[in-house]
Amino acid sequence: MAGARLASGPAGGARWSRCLTLQPPALTPAAADGPHHDVFVGDGEMARLMRSHDWGATPLGTPDTWPNTLKVAIRLLLTSRFEMWMGWGPDIAFFYNDAYRPTLGDKHPRSLAMPTRVLWQEIWHDVQPRLQVVYERGEATWDRALLLLLQRHGYPEETYHTFSYSPLLGDTGQVEGVFCAVTEETERVVGERRLASLRELASGLAGARSREAVLAAAEDKLALNRHDLPFTLTYLFEADGQARLACATGIERGHACAPEQLALQGAAWDVAGLWQGELTELLHPCSDRDLPSGAWDRAPQAAALVPLIGQGTGKPMGVMVVGINPYRPFDKDYLAFVKLLAGQLASSLASAEVYEAEVRRAAVLAEAVRLRQEAAEALSGINERLASQVDLRTRELADALDRLQRESAERETAQAALRHAQRMESLGALTGGVAHDFNNLLQVISGNLQLLSRYIVGNERAEKRVQNALAGVARGAKLALQLLAFGRRQPLEPKVVNIGRFIQNMDDMLRRALGEEVEVETVISGGLWNTLIDPGQIENALLNLAINARDAMDGRGRLTIEAGNALLDDEYARLHDDLQPGQYVMVAVSDTGTGIAPEIMDRVFEPFFSTKPEGKGTGLGLSMVYGFVKQSGGHVKVYSEAGEGTTIKLYLPRVLESEDVLADPAGQPATGGTETVLVVEDDEDVRETAVAILAELGYRVLKARDALSALSVIDSGMPVDVLFTDVVMPGPLRSPELARKARERLPHVAVLFTSGYTENA
DSSP states (O other): OTTOOOOOOTTHHHHTOOOOOOOOOOOOTGGGSSTTTTTSOSSSHHHHHHHHSOGGGSTTOOGGGSOHHHHHHHHHHHHOOSOEEEEETTTTEEEEOGGGHHHHGGGTTTTTTOBHHHHTGGGHHHHHHHHHHHHHHOOOEEEEEEEEEEESSSSEEEEEEEEEEEEEEOTTSSEEEEEEEEEEOHHHHHHHHHHHHHHHHHHHHHTOOSHHHHHHHHHHHHTTOTTTOSOEEEEEEOTTSOEEEEEEESSOTTSTTSOSEEOSSSSSSOOHHHHTTSOSOEEEEOOOTTSOOTTSSSOOSEEEEEEEOOTTOSSOSEEEEEEOOTTSOOOHHHHHHHHHHHHHHHHHHHHHHHHHHHHHHHHHHHHHHHHHHHHHHHOTTOOHHHHHHHHHHHHHHHHHHHHHHHHHHHHHHHHHHHHHHHHHHOOOOOOOOOOHHHHHHHHHHHHHHHHHHHHOTTOHHHHHHHHHHHHHHHHHHHHHHHHHOOSSOOOOOOEEEOHHHHHHHTHHHHHHHHOTTEEEEEEEOTTOOEEEEOHHHHHHHHHHHHHHHHHHTTTOEEEEEEEEEEEEOHHHHHTSTTOOOEEEEEEEEEEOSOOOOGGGGGGTTSTTOOOSOTTSOOSOHHHHHHHHHHHTTOEEEEEEETTTEEEEEEEEEEEOSOOOOOOOOOOOOOOOOSOEEEEEOSSHHHHHHHHHHHHHTTOEEEEESSHHHHHHHHHTTOOOSEEEEESSOOSSSOHHHHHHHHHHHOTTOEEEEEOSOGGGO
């Protein structure tokens, strides 16, 4: 990569030497089979490729000549499940782990050891300045959702990545490499952008009554998303199939591809198949190089043609032509987005047509009433036959009005159902953290239990009690996080679970959480099917339902948890959106509480809606349960009677696979050392616990109650290898400032920040 090398800065060694000594991970049996198994650890694809690679033919040379920093970094890279890559040397030779392979696309596996500039030549102008910061100044970089046009599937693709470049120091103390942790956020960014377009269009169409107002709102809102909608054309069909241009965005009327009228044959856009009902959508290639490009530097290569289907009509009322983002594949998600836009527009056009028809009918009716009154005054002496005819006409008009009112009521019911569904799909972004003192308390209990376990080896009863207590501490920490971390939807980790055994294992936790005044009964049917579900999330959901039930019973009553097999047929699925008929595992939580009033039944799953007094609840429990079950492909149903109680049923899809073993992650034996550790912690119990644990592990331990005391210990000249400091402490000197001053005095000291309050981490 001549001419593209990045020189390492002279200050890099001093600025980036603060890192803890990394212990190499234990080798698996498979990892020990190939050459250099001590460097390329693990049995993943990338570990095997690295072991088989001819390193002697590369500028890096054979691994036995590599610096220890490079070896340790590669071990960390290969044992991590997070997307990571690293580069080494002046050519920034490219290393990456298994989790990073999807980002490379068809560049994998030839990317290994390739110079970064050659590998990512299409985005080199974006990443080179950031790599220069690392190599020349020894500083880390950070980018959130950065747009990168990657050439990884044979075409330039719009992608977004959140990543950080960090310097890697060689054995000489100079920056010789770069380490990158990355998360690809393309789906999130594109999805949020498209969802915003749908919301904007729905908002604009909400107040539009006439066809002209609907088209004006569409023209205004569709123009906002120039990434996914470089240009749009909306044509409305006439009775003979001719299509007239109703609105356009991103393209001038009169353009060769935007004629005012389209014939069924030989027009700029082939709409014949859509008009005749033979096609539900059409992808039309774009050959005109003068097409507008929207937010991009190149014009769309194709356009999607989607019919505008009216309510209860056989023929489409029109067609929407959408220029396709040239840097995104036109996949099912893109097609669904375009169809949703077309559906909103078609629904509003149909409603406007009905509204205008109602206005015309109302005018006709008013005219008829006026004529009737005039006829009654002028023809009071007409015979009975004429009176009968007038009466007949009046009844016909009354019937027409009655039908109109019924249609309006049905339409309002449908619109209310749609609004409810949209509310249920819009869960907000929520955040929270666990209180500092509570985590400190758990740390003290956990640390002392671990110390105690060393003195009771061989005493089975005592060891069992300590393990039970440690499990309770772990579950308490997990429960605190689950109850407060409602915010974003985290990726699920589903396992094949027998929900009956799962509920039985929760029995002790539920009884402790609900109190002695609540009688807990579990009813588990025989032959219970397995389901694919995230164990942590279903535990959180059941705990939420149980606590809600306890509050509804005012802390006293009977809680029943049932589990059984259920079959939801086609008729039931037809009455509920987003539900597939089939076999499900049903979990029901019933209480003997006050029940739910009918007028608020439709709102119980809405975020932040709560009937509890202020300060007694967040209103997020049921909405979290609803979102988790829906995300897992399931269904939620509520049955309630005021004064009698409530039953909430969760339907989870059945799977035929065997049940997974849900291992309780037990702590691995800790290995100690002989280094000197300075523990800085203001909480006396936490400090003494940490000191005792480190001393048990063989370390020489010094302690200080605040940052100023710790600085005095360092200034005393006593050797310190590791500074173990709390993040949040009282006093004028903050922990980051302590770390900086310590590094000035002891350049090689390692710093470990700890905190019981993750928001400050």
